[in-house]
Every structure is written in C-alpha cells, then in structure tokens.
Amino acid sequence: MGYIALMGEKSGSGSATPDGVKPDEPRSALTVEMLAAAAGATAEDGIWLDVIRKMDEVYNDLLQYEVALEEKNATLEDTQQFISSVLTSMSDLLIVCNRAGVIESVNEALASLLGVDAAAMHGRMIFDLFADEESRQHAGRLFAEQSGEPVEDFEMQLKAANGSAIPVSLNCTPRYNGVGKMLGLVITGRPVGELRRAYQALRRAHEDLKNTQQQLVHSEKMASLGRLVAGVAHELNNPISFVYGNTLAMKRYAERLGTYLAAVHGDMPLAEREALRRELRIDRLLDDLPSLIDGTVEGAERTRDIVDALKRFSATDRDERRAFDLVEVIERAVQWVCKASANQFEVKLELPAVLTVLGSAGQLQQVVMNLVQNAADATENSRERRLEISGRVEERDAVVEFRDSGPGIPAGNLDKLFDPFFTTKPVGRGTGLGLAISYGIVERHGGRLAAGNHPKGGALFTLRLPLAQE
Helix, strand or coil, X not given: CHHHHHHHHHHCCCCCCCCXXXXXXXXXXXXXXXXXXXXXXXXXXXXXXXXXXXXXXXXXXXXXXXXXXXXXXXXXXXXXHHHHHHHHHCCCEEEEEXXXXXXXXXXXXXXXXXXCCCHHHCCCEHHHHECCHHHHHXXXXXXXXXXXXXXXXXXXXXXXXXXXXXXXXEEEEEEECCCCCEEEEEEEEEEHHHHHHHHHHHHHHHHHHHHHHHHHHHHHHHHHHHHCHHHHHHHHHHHHHHHHHHHHHHHHHXXXXXXXXXXXXXXXXXXXXXXXXXXXXXXXXXXHHHHHHHHHHHHHHHHHHHHHHHHHHHCCCCCCCEEEEHHHHHHHHHHHHHHHCCCCCEEEEECCCXXXXXXXXXXXXXXXXXHHHHHHHHCCCCCCCEEEEEEEEXXXXXXXXXXXXXXXXXXXXXXXXXXXXXXXXXXXXCCXXXXXXXXXXXXXXXXXXXXXXXXXXXXXXXXXXXXXCC
C-alpha cells in the first residue's frame, strides 16, 4: 500500500482525487494508471507508475515464493514423519555416525536392545558401544580405512546397560552428501541369536519341503504301481509257473529215484533191477534233470530280477548316482504297462543296443512308465492304439522320443502340461502329478523333457539325458 501514500503526497495531503477517492484509500495499479492517463500525467508520473508496477510484481513473486515454501515445508515434515515412523518400526539395529565415529542417530531397536535411552547416545563415540577390545579394534579399522566399500556380515559384541555382551551381525555402508562427499557410515544389523533362529527355521522349512516333495513322488509311484499291478503279476506269473512246474517234475523224479535206489541197495536180482530201471525210465530222468534244474534256476533268477526292479521302483527316492542302461529300463517299463493294459496296445521299439546314462534307474523307470501309460490312456478311444519309441545318440546326449497315435495335445494345454495337478483324465484315473514329477526327475538328472505334437499327428514327448562319461 506504499504506492498509495506516494500518490497522496503528489496530489496534496488530505485532498480528494478527481474520482472522489481519498488518498489513504487503497486502489489497484490499474486504477492509478487509468486515472493518470485520464488526468494527462506528466513524465514524472509515468516513472512513478513503472516503480509501482515493479513493486506489485515483486510483491506477487514474494507471495508465490511463500506459498511454494509452505508446500515444501509441509512435504518435508511429512517425509521426516515417514522416516521417523520407519526407523521406529525397524526391528534391525541402526547407527548413523560421522567420519570420526561420533553417533548422530540411532533407532529404538538398538536402544531397546542395549537398555539405554536413544537420545543419550547422540554425540557419543561408537567405540563406547562395544563390549570387548577386539570389536573396538575392528570398528577402528573400519573408520581408519573408510574406503567407501560396504562391509557385510561381520560379528561384533555390543555392551548392554547391565554390562553383558550381546553378539550382533553388522553391515556397514558409507554415507554421502549431495555432491558425493563421504560424511560417515550407516551401520545396520541384528542379534546373532535371532539370525541363528531364522536360519534354523529356514533350514527346517527346506527340510519339510524336501520331505513333502519326496512323499509326493513316492505317492505318485505307488499310484502308478497300483495301476500296473495286473501287468506286474502277469510278469511274475510266467517264471513262477515255470519254477512250480519244474519243481513238481523233480518231485516225481525224486520218488522214482528213491524207489530205484531202494531196489539197488536191497536183495533184488539184477534182471529185476534192470526191468525196474526201464519201467521207471531212470535213464531218461537223469538226462532230463539238468535242463529241469537250469530252467528252475533261470525262472528263480527272472523272479528275483522282477522283484528287485519292483523294490527299486517302489523304494523311497535317494540321491542315487550310478551308471545303468536306459534301454533295459525302457523295455521293462513297456512290458509292465502293456501287460496291464486292458485292450490291445502296441509298442514299437527302435532303440540302440545300449544307452548308458548316470543317475537313478528307479526314478527314470518311473518317468518312462508315466510316458508309456499316458500314451496308452491317450489312444484308448483311437482306432489304432500304437506307441513308437525311438532312441539315438546326439553328441553327448541320449535322446528318446515317444510318439503315440492319439489325437495329440490341445494347443491350450501345451503350456500347462507339466504344471502340478493339471490333468485331463477323469476323476480317479490320474493325480495330475505324473508329468510334473517326471519333469523334475529329468531336470535333476541334468536332462530335459519336452512335449509337443508330431507333424503327422499324435503327441510327441522327447526325453534328453546326458550320457555317462567313460
């Protein structure tokens, strides 16, 4: 309002202006300019009007600066409040100090752990917080070097208010100002006991996860074995029947031999003994015994091999790493699935003589059985139920392809095929875990299991495993 007073002095004290307004009444610069123009103001009056306009602009700028400053102050207060609330709620320890080691700020977690007032630690040396000389020397080296590189996970002893030592794990990070000058250090950490408890909890969770995974794998194997019981029983029936028949024959032979030996050691005349020998067909019996014994041994060994394969297949998974022939595993899996299939299911094998890989034969047999069983299920309603299994060696990998004569895999299911619990089978026919578990087994063996559709029709699964190196 200073410019009004100046105008009043120019017009005369207490006198009225041409528009009837008294000099001490406020008016805008625009009104003054209009009045001055109407009254034919002199050049001096024009200078005063420029001064008034400049003062008005400065005044408006000051108002804008004040508003902006108030907004920034409000934002700064909100930021300070936010930082304060974060520091208060932190469970980790926090110490902020300058380059000399003077404490500038700590959080409530540190004060609560040491049993002291947070404000009382401001201005103290950080070295006073340590309980032993080794920790103080370690901290002294950090401040002496100040290389600007962060230091992680170093264990030190803090001193509580009652004099006890508290082991803590600390991390140290340099603090810089706006122009990049190092101002000091920011130290964070937490008690070692809490870390150990967290590590133990993590370890327990990891072990529980591993156990759960093994249980899922084992459950899926038992479900697969349940579906294949008929095939396994048929596979066992042949050698067992062979052994049983040979045993009955040898029992009859033993009775004849007993009768003949009794005659030999008795008082029977030679002619009668010879007649008895021909009647009991002792010579033919003796010629037949070696083949009976060999056949019985072969049947027993075949039974033992089947039972051994069943034991390996149904046993709880272990991290077994040994070389084995993948061709034998595939042939055994195909036998079991085909003999358990209700309708005619043809499997054509085109495999090399040997494909030696490294890992668990039982686990990979589960993978192959799952792929063969899926092919049998996929072709159940097809006119021709057929699966072609071909194998080859590519560089250092064994590659086995499974192509069925079914309708193929819908495009929308290709991305979800190996997801746990995803299945297109009716309830009670599948768990949705077979392919997911198979994928994990192959991956743990350093291989890869891929699914797609063959250009000529049908689903195509490709199993790739690294060959065992000599």
